[in-house]
Amino acid sequence: MGVIAMDKKQITLYYSSKNSLGKQLNAYVESSGKKHLTIDISKTNVTGTQWAELADGLGKKLSDLVNTDHPDFKSAYGETDIDLDDEGWLKVLDKNPSLLKNAIIIKGKEFIELKSASDFIQYMEPDSKGIDKPYKKD
Template identity: 55%
Template sequence: MGVIAKNKNKITLFYSSENSIGKQTYAYVTPSEERILAIDVSKTKVTGTQWAEIASNLDISIGDLINQEHADFIEEYGTEKVDLDEHDWLRILEKKPSVLAFPIVIKGDFFLVIKSPSDYVKFIENDSAGIDKPYKKG
């Protein structure tokens, strides 16, 4: 059993208010008529266990959650490809949550990477129409 509560009647958004895609996605999510739990990772600590659960449900590595082109990441690690273990990637997210590569939406068992606010709009339209979502089901 995971530590992140999953509820088909609630949308959980993990985002960073320190980047434009996070701010835009938050603006799209908040007017929703559904219950929203918006977690701004730049203000609210997300545990390593939660990050690991998110990555697992998205079927990606923890390192894939990190924007290695972000100025904070480059300042610390440079521009060369970095090969770290899962624990080190977790420490980066815990110390510098601003490097989160993209917002993540969770609704029920579905986890969605938001690379553009339109991804969220498509997700909600599919959900409203009862269409089976082409997203990772956790």
């Protein structure tokens, strides 16, 4: 059993308020009219277990959650030959949560990586029957 609570009637957003995408997504979630929980990772500590569960839910490795193109990452770790184990990637996310590559939404048992605000709009747009459309992962 995971440590992240999952409720099919609630949207949980993991985002950083230190970037414009995070701010936009938070505004969309807040104004969606749906039950929600927003977790600003720049203000709330996310545990290693939670990061691992988020990566697993997305079907990704921990390294895939980190924006290795960010200048802060390149400054600290270089641009090539980055050789970190899972513990190392967890430390990166713990010490620099703003390096999270994309925001993450959980709805029920579905984990969705949001690369743009339009991803959220598309995901939450009801179909003609008033039922939320499922989000198609890349």
